[in-house]
Amino acid sequence: MLTGAAAVVMLQAQAPTAPLNHVAEVKGDYTGIKNNILRAAEKMPEEFYSYKPSPDVRDFGAEVAHGADIQTMLCSMALNAPKQGTAASKKTKTELIAALQESNALCDQAYAALTDANANEGRPFIRGQRTLIGVLSFNVSHHNETYGTMVPYMRAKGVVPPSSDNANAKGKAK
Secondary structure: OHHHHHHHHHHHHHOOOOOOOHHHHHHHHHHHHHHHHHHHHHHOOHHHOOOOOOOOOOOHHHHHHHHHHHHHHHHHHHOOOOOOOOHHHOOOHHHHHHHHHHHHHHHHHHHHHOOOOOOOOEEEEOOEEEEHHHHHHHHHHHHHHHHHHHHHHHHHOOOOOHHHOHHHHOOOOO
16 A cells, blocks of 8 residues: 555656646647658658659648648648638648748747637637637647648658657757
């Protein structure tokens, strides 16, 4: 019984001292996935941007464009200024990374504007409305799906994805 009590005390000692905050968690999740997608786009050699594992799916460059365009759409909704992205018309690695960086800059504004006070405000959404935090959480979810699609493309071409990069895990950039 003493072992069980000691475990409870240890767990309590490891508990975070700051209160949990959904807004802060969503902002942190966005930063993590934003960096992984951008680093994936940067790491993939340009000659593999046209690679697709099957004829019926997007090539790698189109995945980068899709991520940028959906993110532009969602973050502009969060900012109450709905607009569409234009990355789908881009073809080169340089153009696609620039479009992704542009969508990241827009989203940086949207996430910076997210507070506890406005998190539950309504925003336009694809069909109807969602809360501001709901729109931005959906953006994180979609970006995770996009990254999850990009990773096997990278692996198939021998490129280590950013989230698996040992140098990244140690806080070093490659």
